[in-house]
Amino acid sequence: MNRTVNLNRPVTIRLWHLLIAAVIVAAGIAGCGAKFSEPFKDAPRAGPTNSAPAQVIEMPDGFNNMATKCDHGFRIWASYHGDGGYGFGFAQPDPACKGK
Numbered sequence: 001m002n003r004t005v006n007l008n009r010p011v012t013i014r015l016w017h018l019l020i021a022a023v024i025v026a027a028g029i030a031g032c033g034a035k036f037s038e039p040f041k042d043a044p045r046a047g048p049t050n051s052a053p054a055q056v057i058e059m060p061d062g063f064n065n066m067a068t069k070c071d072h073g074f075r076i077w078a079s080y081h082g083d084g085g086y087g088f089g090f091a092q093p094d095p096a097c098k099g100k
Contacts, residue, residue, distance in 0.1 A: 052100075054078075070097030 054067040064087060066079040075094035080087035 070094065070100035073097050073100075 050069070050071045052069060054069040057066045057068070059065055064079040064081045066077060068075060068077050070076070071091075073093060074091040075097055076089070076091050078087070078089040
């Protein structure tokens with residue numbers, strides 16, 4: 001069975017095509033941004049909260065940005081790349097952070 005395709009035929013977009021596209025877009029948007037819209041999601045907090053601003057280090061596109069701040073004598077470093085599932089976080093003793 002041989003079929004030929006007529007490339008000059010106009011494409012017809014039906015309402016159900018648009019509905020399917022809208023559902024896919026809505027599902028994609030609903031799944032994005034959970035990291036930014038749900039603070040304190042990853043661990044319970046106890047004791048005082050350090051809400052001092054962090055120093056942000058911006059890297060060129062394609063590389064992780066980082067943030068650092070002092071907390072109880074330690075320098076805290078954190079990094080992530082958008083909503084990606086990778087990054088790092090660590091703390092190191094820092095004499096400059098004593099009393100902060």
